[in-house]
Amino acid sequence: MADMRPLREDLQATLHARRDLGPDYEAALVESFVERLDATIAARVQSELHGHAPSPYAPYSPPPPPAKARSGAGHMVVLALGSMALGVPLVGIAAANAGFIGLLVALVAIVAINVAGAAAIAHR
Template sequence: MQQERDVRDELRATIDARRDLGPDYEAALVDSLADRLDATITARVEAELKRRGKEVKRKEDNPRSIVPIVLGSMAIGIPLTAIASQAGTVGLLVAWLSIVLINIAAAGALMRRP
């Protein structure tokens, strides 16, 4: 019940701050409150899972995430395309084929990892 009281106090404080600061700060106050609520909900879920004896696995703990590799490939691919386009179609094919092969190799390595 203490957590519910804390959430209510946070909401009241946010509303009071909005009154004091005005509408210019409304978006920042809403974002801040949403972050605090998200943290509170996450803590409650983790506590309940722990109480039930279940392992809590966070998304960022997942070693199999390929998202950084894919985003990195796209970030490198944009300037690489500009550079490779100077060599024509063959340059573009070599550059993007290399990126595709690197992504396939990385995905395969992540799949094989325990």
Template sequence: MVTDIASQQPPAPGRPVPPPPAASSTREDLRAVMAARRDLGPDYEDALVDSFLDKLDVEIAARVRNEVAAQLHHQPPGNQPKQKDGAVGLALGSLGIGIPLTAIAAGAGHFPGLLLAWGGIVAVNFAYAISRRSQR
């Protein structure tokens, strides 16, 4: 029987976490292995140890899964890892495209072309800002 760690309350901050009590089935299994070793003799020792370790591995894996689930369940939303966003890349890209676009628009379309080019750049940045706000 594996203790369901996810249903337990986390310890107070700064308090040491006590180790979980060993499951009674694990103690009973170990006692049974020791008794079988006494009855069967040293010839079966390797097989008995392997069998016990296999059962122990299953129990440890279940405990680890429960602990991970408990940690994920109790993790406050503010501690979520921050995702990289493209705000810096968009700003640098806008400036990088804006320089040659300014030269082309000013040479070909004069002031109205310049307004149109920079209006498009501003519109793209504004649309990105609005989409980021709606994702939060």
């Protein structure tokens, strides 16, 4: 808060001067205070632009860095779990309805999907 003390003192001095001088000088006093405030803000912006420590009175914090994309291994795990979750019931249904041929078709389809997915992930 020591950073704000001169600005508060300027504001208090302006208010005291306004009481002493009356409303006739109000516009000039406000203009003078606004110029000092503007100069203070400009000095803070310049110090931040030139790499000095950020002001504790900054209006916002910088946004967090973007989240990392999943690695190829992460995508592969998702693909494997998804194919198992969907593949087990499909293999059961295919085997029950079409016998051994249905079982082979379902397993070949699951293997083909996993190979294609692994190849796509590897080419990223």
